[in-house]
Amino acid sequence: MATAQPLPMNLSPSTVIAPRGRNQGVLVFDRSHRVVHASNTLPALLQLPSEASLLGEAVEQILRLSFGEKGATASAITQWLDQPATLSCAVIEPPLVLLTAADARVIHATLCSISEQFRIATFDDMSPMEVQSNAPALAYRDPLTGIGNRSLLERKLDEALIRLRSGEVESVAVLFLDLDRFKAINDTLGHATGDELLRLVCGRLQSALRVSDTLARMGGDEFAILLTAPSGREVASALAARIIDLIERTYLIDGQIMNVGASVGLAVAPCDGVTRDDLLKNADLALYYSKAAGRGVFHFFEPSMAEKAQLRRTLEFDLRKALVLRQFELHYQAQVNAENGSIFGLIASLRWRHPQRGLLLPVEFLPLAEETGLAIPIGEWVLRRACRDATSWPDSVTIAVSVSPLQFESDKLASSVEGALHAVELPGNRLEIGVTEEILLRNNSSVLKTLTALKALGVKVVMDSFGTGLASLSQLVNFPFDKINIDQSLLAATQDDVKSRAVVRAIAVLGDSLGIATLAGGVETSEQLMRVRSEGCSSVQGFYCTKAVPAGELAALFVTLIPPFSSERLDRSDP
Amino acid sequence: MSGDIYKILYCSKNLIEGEHAQQDAEISQILQAARRNNKEQNVTGALFFNSSYFAQALEGPKLAIERIFEKIQRDPRHGDVTVLSSQTSGQRDFPEWSMAHVAPPDEVASASMAVTLDTALSHPAASADGVIGLLRSLVIQED
Numbered sequence: 001m002a003t004a005q006p007l008p009m010n011l012s013p014s015t016v017i018a019p020r021g022r023n024q025g026v027l028v029f030d031r032s033h034r035v036v037h038a039s040n041t042l043p044a045l046l047q048l049p050s051e052a053s054l055l056g057e058a059v060e061q062i063l064r065l066s067f068g069e070k071g072a073t074a075s076a077i078t079q080w081l082d083q084p085a086t087l088s089c090a091v092i093e094p095p096l097v098l099l100t101a102a103d104a105r106v107i108h109a110t111l112c113s114i115s116e117q118f119r120i121a122t123f124d125d126m127s128p129m130e131v132q133s134n135a136p137a138l139a140y141r142d143p144l145t146g147i148g149n150r151s152l153l154e155r156k157l158d159e160a161l162i163r164l165r166s167g168e169v170e171s172v173a174v175l176f177l178d179l180d181r182f183k184a185i186n187d188t189l190g191h192a193t194g195d196e197l198l199r200l201v202c203g204r205l206q207s208a209l210r211v212s213d214t215l216a217r218m219g220g221d222e223f224a225i226l227l228t229a230p231s232g233r234e235v236a237s238a239l240a241a242r243i244i245d246l247i248e249r250t251y252l253i254d255g256q257i258m259n260v261g262a263s264v265g266l267a268v269a270p271c272d273g274v275t276r277d278d279l280l281k282n283a284d285l286a287l288y289y290s291k292a293a294g295r296g297v298f299h300f301f302e303p304s305m306a307e308k309a310q311l312r313r314t315l316e317f318d319l320r321k322a323l324v325l326r327q328f329e330l331h332y333q334a335q336v337n338a339e340n341g342s343i344f345g346l347i348a349s350l351r352w353r354h355p356q357r358g359l360l361l362p363v364e365f366l367p368l369a370e371e372t373g374l375a376i377p378i379g380e381w382v383l384r385r386a387c388r389d390a391t392s393w394p395d396s397v398t399i400a401v402s403v404s405p406l407q408f409e410s411d412k413l414a415s416s417v418e419g420a421l422h423a424v425e426l427p428g429n430r431l432e433i434g435v436t437e438e439i440l441l442r443n444n445s446s447v448l449k450t451l452t453a454l455k456a457l458g459v460k461v462v463m464d465s466f467g468t469g470l471a472s473l474s475q476l477v478n479f480p481f482d483k484i485n486i487d488q489s490l491l492a493a494t495q496d497d498v499k500s501r502a503v504v505r506a507i508a509v510l511g512d513s514l515g516i517a518t519l520a521g522g523v524e525t526s527e528q529l530m531r532v533r534s535e536g537c538s539s540v541q542g543f544y545c546t547k548a549v550p551a552g553e554l555a556a557l558f559v560t561l562i563p564p565f566s567s568e569r570l571d572r573s574d575p
Numbered sequence: 576m577s578g579d580i581y582k583i584l585y586c587s588k589n590l591i592e593g594e595h596a597q598q599d600a601e602i603s604q605i606l607q608a609a610r611r612n613n614k615e616q617n618v619t620g621a622l623f624f625n626s627s628y629f630a631q632a633l634e635g636p637k638l639a640i641e642r643i644f645e646k647i648q649r650d651p652r653h654g655d656v657t658v659l660s661s662q663t664s665g666q667r668d669f670p671e672w673s674m675a676h677v678a679p680p681d682e683v684a685s686a687s688m689a690v691t692l693d694t695a696l697s698h699p700a701a702s703a704d705g706v707i708g709l710l711r712s713l714v715i716q717e718d
Binding site: 068200203204207242245246249250251252253254255257 | 581583585637640641642644645648649651654656657658661663
């Protein structure tokens with residue numbers, strides 16, 4: 001017998017090795033358990049990569065991929081593969097019964113010795129027919145998770161709607177699901193972990209479904225489930241609640257513990273639509289609503305959601321025109337020394353003078369700007385405008401501008417800042433750039449690169465709204481911040497909220513020992529002013545000192561002491 | 576076996592419905608299945624339950640623990656799973672038990688377990704050692 005171990009002549013793939021059908025897969029391997037042939041049915045049957053990529057791999061490795069260790073451990077499989085054969089060309093008993101890891105189909109594996117050199121393993125799908133038909137063919141399969149893809153869902157939905165029209169079923173429900181906080185895991189723990197998480201999510205979803213339900217990955221971290229008979233609202237609600245609970249449970253991947261959430265939207269035919277497009281669109285709208293409603297919840301589609309989506313589209317259309325039509329303006333709020341009340345800086349706050357809706361606050365349009373990418377050109381306008389306004393202020397007064405995560409990601413932030421400073425010849429040290437906690441969670445090296453480039457321009461870099469819980473103190477000290485702005489939510493807490501007070505004090509102490517200034521935002525009462533001062537914050541900002549005013553009203557601010565620090569007010573509120 | 580032992584300890588809410596007898600039947604079924612599967616995968620551990628909570632310690636090869644933990648997460652008989660600790664270690668806490676059943680011998684021990692778990696659920700990170708210690712002491716008393 002040749003040592004190179006080519007397939008014996010009488011075993012061409014078209015004869016003995018040909019599988020009987022889609023539900024049978026065949027694997028030929030040599031004495032060292034290396035695969036020399038795999039049938040083209042095998043990848044779909046066992047949810048493996050293409051048959052070509054299996055050649056030369058160890059059989060044990062392939063079986064582990066398909067079956068995990070359910071039903072048979074690695075050592076049991078090796079033992080089984082090595083069973084002695086008394087006769088050549090004989091079936092070796094006993095067969096092995098295995099469960100596919102991804103969708104728990106029952107596979108019977110039979111071993112046959114065909115010569116001293118080669119053995120054939122035959123895999124037969126013995127699951128009930130309805131389960132078998134759930135294993136999607138290649139064109140309908142999501143390669144990452146092995147479940148169906150968008151095409152499968154659309155095809156199954158079309159079939160279900162035909163049965164709905166013929167009266168065979170009473171209702172059909174479509175459930176859209178989107179993971180919350182998945183991006184953060186992908187960004188911080190890497191794509192391999194993200195992919196594994198998606199597979200575990202699929203497994204959990206599958207474990208909650210009936211065989212008649214169809215699960216599909218629509219792309220990214222978005223999944224859809226089609227529920228046919230019985231699929232009324234009660235069944236669908238129970239499933240949605242169960243799925244959210246399952247997905248939110250802790251994951252353990254490669255020794256790391258992680259959590260994601262799930263938001264769900266549902267649309268039920270016939271009342272929410274009778275065409276494929278309407279149902280998918282409405283389930284998506286309901287999902288969007290759930291995400292906006294705080295995530296981790298499910299909502300059924302309601303016609304008002306379509307109206308809101310229409311309003312949002314209108315707002316987006318208006319927002320796209322607003323820059324050209326010069327509808328944006330900047331208001332400024334003073335940042336003052338906590339001890340003597342002197343103004344050392346002004347923070348820019350964007351307003352949109354909407355022709356019909358009046359003066360809009362950032363919270364009313366910035367999330368939309370961020371979503372649509374408009375945050376970048378709008379942010380650049382803010383930078384240029386703020387720098388220009390600052391040239392008319394006393395030299396000692398800095399201008400603070402907060403940038404959005406999107407602007408930060410665009411990699412052009414440092415050059416935009418440089419351009420804005422140069423255009424009006426404003427020295428870099430007059431500008432403070434505020435960044436959100438969110439960016440600390442992203443790719444450290446590129447974040448650090450941008451922050452360093454900003455500092456090289458002489459610009460001060462400030463951590464905005466710190467203390468909302470996203471970033472930790474240790475992440476804070478890893479970046480070269482010049483100032484920490486403490487989030488106003490920590491001040492809004494009542495006086496006896498010991499925890500919030502302790503957090504404020506900890507940040508102030510940390511800042512003090514690292515030589516980083518601290519500013520308490522959102523100071524609205526004299527009591528809060530006294531408190532943050534006693535906790536050790538070096539500066540404050542908030543309605544109690546001054547509200548945000550248009551650039552034209554600033555001149556008055558620079559010549560008078562702001563009210564809370566005039567001696568009269570201080571006397572009254574100082575204990 | 577050499578190599579690191581991966582350990583995980585979690586608490587969860589007991590969602591099994593029905594009378595005591597029914598609960599006991601479910602639990603003994605859980606224990607039997609766990610013992611059968613764990614032995615094969617070189618996994619050991621301990622399980623405590625009362626009418627409100629489960630607490631389970633699992634230890635063994637990392638991959639096996641991850642697979643078992645994922646299966647546990649899919650189980651509808653409990654909810655609100657809080658992981659109290661997960662770490663690698665040189666030695667096992669429950670080397671002799673594929674899955675020990677922790678049954679407090681008296682009212683006092685039951686009450687102390689309930690209080691410990693209550694605390695654990697509100698301060699997960701701080702109380703892992705306490706729970707493990709209690710699980711160990713109660714297992715040993717049972718034997």
